[in-house]
Amino acid sequence: MTPSDRALPLQHFASDNYAGMCPNAARWFMEAQTSGHEPAYGEDRWTQQVSEGLRELFQTDCDVYFVFNGTAANSLALASLCQSYHSVICSPVAHIETDECGGPEFFSNGSKLLVGESESASARLGKLTPDAVESLVTKRHDIHYPKPKVVSLTQATELGTVYSVEEVRAIAAIAKRRHLKVHMDGARFANAVATLGCHPSDITWRAGVDVLCFGGTKNGLPVGEAVVFFDRALSEDFAWRVKQAGQLASKMRFISAPWLGLLENDTWLANARHANAMAARLHAALRDVPGVELLHAPQANAVFARLPQPAVNALHAKGWRFYQFIAGGGCRFMCSWDTRPESVDAFAADIRQACGA
């Protein structure tokens, strides 16, 4: 195989990490190449520039670090907030609990994740509640159980829902009262901001969040996430932690420069808005399809629905990729910054046809 042009390729709804990088990110990636030699390990001009850009974006003098992926971002952030004998409160569907292969436990050398209840209306939407946090933090006080030290929110959640500003504030208030730090897994932070229409600071430090893992990959980068410490006291020696953990890029510019493409003209927000709109379009297209049971309404870039298994099989046979992980035919359809309306429409049509069959 050699490089060549190709026709518009098929798109999938499996994950927003199936998409490539957005044009702006690609342009700045190549731009980082132009200087030839550049100091390594973040001493380059782009890294400094993006860090400054993120401080401006959040309107505060936060500490910014770039790491390679979300597991590392979350795990290192959590490890900086707790010791091995502490615990982290999260929802039962939290990515840190279900899809990071014990990364948080590994990087913290053993911190336990305590999952909130799973039966309430909020839990069914993938959210923690103040009550769930309060319940977990007050359940045990003895030294035979890890002491809660952090509450972790995923924003947007793994179920494609979004915490309102008030919801974040309410949880953070409990956290402060109980001496917990607040971590936000923002793998799809941009999608949440796009939905809420708020300022990025409103659901982070102004609401009580101490550390944000700001997802770049799913927003259009080739590789990389930012760890943003709003409470700078918590990032003491974090640079050493990143280095030791194998997360310090030597040619850092190729990790950081593409962020300039996201920040330029609020591309990050445009990318997220587009992905959210595509999810809404898909949701609308499926609303009246017999056999499709839409679960909750999408608030970010994912649609959750139950389909008859034969329909699932038929769609897979046609080449569509998507995940099933909810019992009884529940499927996740994920849209990304590059999902084309035509892809949505074609997929919806095939679903309709498959369910009719």
Next chain:
Amino acid sequence: MTPSDRALPLQHFASDNYAGMCPNAARWFMEAQTSGHEPAYGEDRWTQQVSEGLRELFQTDCDVYFVFNGTAANSLALASLCQSYHSVICSPVAHIETDECGGPEFFSNGSKLLVGESESASARLGKLTPDAVESLVTKRHDIHYPKPKVVSLTQATELGTVYSVEEVRAIAAIAKRRHLKVHMDGARFANAVATLGCHPSDITWRAGVDVLCFGGTKNGLPVGEAVVFFDRALSEDFAWRVKQAGQLASKMRFISAPWLGLLENDTWLANARHANAMAARLHAALRDVPGVELLHAPQANAVFARLPQPAVNALHAKGWRFYQFIAGGGCRFMCSWDTRPESVDAFAADIRQACGA
């Protein structure tokens, strides 16, 4: 700042990770973009293709994993070879000992590094010897000291020298006899192969190496290293280890595809040969400069020399970047795949002038 063309920029001799990516790597990076959507986590076509390519390169059915950087590659490879109460034998100047911020100890949960003696002729060239290994492995047998389990060689070494095929074989023979596994830190593996003119298999599995960390970044990639297990029994469940350790790229294609650029037409070897040649050119140019004390002859892409401190200062003042880390004015001048002869000549001229001043 916006993307734009620039004149030929200044080059440095600080590190081969100051260089950008080589054209072939860049081309394949962009090529990985063309398909639009692609399965994540290594299920894409490029990752499969590169893995196959590396198996062909090494002429054996090895297990290949891609991680983000050298600290991670070395640390995860070592962690797969030893438990926390084991130890790793290496040279006193080994990168794993001196420049990874305790990464190997962290990922292995405490394995100790045992450094060989530092006074012999070999040690002054940055090399371990069979005697040094034998001495360390037989020094203690009691349970109050970590049990040696791995010997780690850096090829090319941190001092720009290269182990001959026979030297690797001799150390590996001791290792096998003493039930140690053999790890090779090949951050500059290509430079060693270029120097030796041997087949890559000759200084790896055919010589007794169990695991190679094959450096991509310093060879011309934007980001990424390959961990190559020649003894496949050692890579059991390594995919889980990589995931947990935050080293599994979701958009893996952007990490793996550029390797196709290195493999294409033996670009990896051409890049290394060029860097080595530039070091030889610099060494030759400095041979008769009064005040410059060249240390050992370069065998890879680095020149080591002692300069008068005023000369060092003058060169830094002119904008040249390079590291000093040997007592008494010792400097390291590192060449890379893109170092231009003109840069070498200009640098040598400035050194000559600085030393004359």
Next chain:
Amino acid sequence: MTPSDRALPLQHFASDNYAGMCPNAARWFMEAQTSGHEPAYGEDRWTQQVSEGLRELFQTDCDVYFVFNGTAANSLALASLCQSYHSVICSPVAHIETDECGGPEFFSNGSKLLVGESESASARLGKLTPDAVESLVTKRHDIHYPKPKVVSLTQATELGTVYSVEEVRAIAAIAKRRHLKVHMDGARFANAVATLGCHPSDITWRAGVDVLCFGGTKNGLPVGEAVVFFDRALSEDFAWRVKQAGQLASKMRFISAPWLGLLENDTWLANARHANAMAARLHAALRDVPGVELLHAPQANAVFARLPQPAVNALHAKGWRFYQFIAGGGCRFMCSWDTRPESVDAFAADIRQACGA
């Protein structure tokens, strides 16, 4: 306060670790003193003798190690069976999950505990079932979730019940088929053997158990547990692990010699039988007390019952100590090797009175 004789002191039902050491253990503890100087770290005569004694007890050539407490025994045993990216299947009430402060996660550097379902009849008795194991081990196969590697059974369970020989065998059979190792937390192993009336080998290696943590403390020792590897391949370098983990006693004889007291004349079994009998006596005495809801029948040395909260308060006010940890007034009454029938009767009488009030 100076040492002196005292009248028969009050006994409690809080835990079997409220009891002191049994006379036989005390006698051998002091006997270990008689030789004056003795080689350290287990090279003494008693340690060798007890190890041999345990091999005889289990009728197999097992590997035996002595550690200080149950958290260490379980955690080190589990760490020897799995890597950080593996997982351990256990019941939701398993001590390793609920009362070791994340010890297993710490010593294994991150292994996750996967708890079985909690709603079945077996689960309400604190037991894992083959189905629960099968369900957890087949739930996920992807690298984003820790790979199951061990199943851990507590025998007797934390709810005072006992797995039958057939139950252990059935779980071990699933484990073997799924390539899981079998760990038995035997903090109250003696109590289980006493109940089943089987040979100790019948519910351990003959039933498929790979490693047993044989509890000494609750059986009458002042301090110490034994880790017994029936599969000796799994104990490779375990002595180094114990040393590194701070679990190697220098004056080992004081840890090991008291075990001779337990082995002598099957004192371990007599101690357990007595404790079990006291629990049965208490259970019988409470059977017809109005207001007391006995939960399941005791199979080992604990009685579980729900009492009205005022009754609980009244008992506490009288100086009785016991734990409440089941919602709705559930209490645990634990008997030990030294619980006197008079104490049981007095406690039962006070419960009757408190419930009548």
Next chain:
Amino acid sequence: MTPSDRALPLQHFASDNYAGMCPNAARWFMEAQTSGHEPAYGEDRWTQQVSEGLRELFQTDCDVYFVFNGTAANSLALASLCQSYHSVICSPVAHIETDECGGPEFFSNGSKLLVGESESASARLGKLTPDAVESLVTKRHDIHYPKPKVVSLTQATELGTVYSVEEVRAIAAIAKRRHLKVHMDGARFANAVATLGCHPSDITWRAGVDVLCFGGTKNGLPVGEAVVFFDRALSEDFAWRVKQAGQLASKMRFISAPWLGLLENDTWLANARHANAMAARLHAALRDVPGVELLHAPQANAVFARLPQPAVNALHAKGWRFYQFIAGGGCRFMCSWDTRPESVDAFAADIRQACGA
């Protein structure tokens, strides 16, 4: 074998942990038995009493924890002072470096030990110097090397010497200036105090020590060490750390009560003085033995000497146990709280005879 009286048994000079427990410790161990039932995990009366006793001994409101052995005491104390990417400065002969099988690295999840120079007069006496600390702490400031965070002193040292009050103060002063915490490995703390004739506070908190691991085992306990935090801010949540690390005794009274025996009538000091006196006696007896090269004068309870290898062999053949670990016949003869003058004299006579042969 059954318990019985024996004649005065042979004594050894291998280690002070070859000795049993001193009578006062044994008495209180048995006294802890008298109450029958007693709350577990340190809620018992003896643990509270000893903690108070240690606070009185040190004349300050320190935090006291009891753990099982010295590796655990040192490792947990160090882990509470540094993170995985930090480092600990110690002497090249420090027990934490040479004889704890990587325990400090394990419990801290990777902290590196940086050893001071080994050639100076102080180093030959097993001591760190302010210059050595300063040199290590200023050597590197980059994030590629673990950041120094703690200096660890062994008092008395592993070579049987003792830091003067001024020496401790001088090192602590450097430490404070460089933002390092000061840890004291006091496995033989009592022997140092006995030699210096100072108050225990003078070489600990009054001199700038933050945490002391106060050795009980070598001073006459059957098992156990105390971790004493003079800076109470450093012991935050340390109880959880101890529990998770498998160092919390359930029947704590048997670990803590014997300390009452050490504190009673300053038995700890009497024991140490006796051991020191026996070392002095042995040193004096060997002073004029031809063939014996005494190394430095003993300041605590160890004598170091070089003997001809045939003499060493002859002594071993006679049944004497001692360690050789210094090249060229260097031997360590260690005295303990129970070493009899007759044993010293007999050993010295046999050395004289062996060297004469």
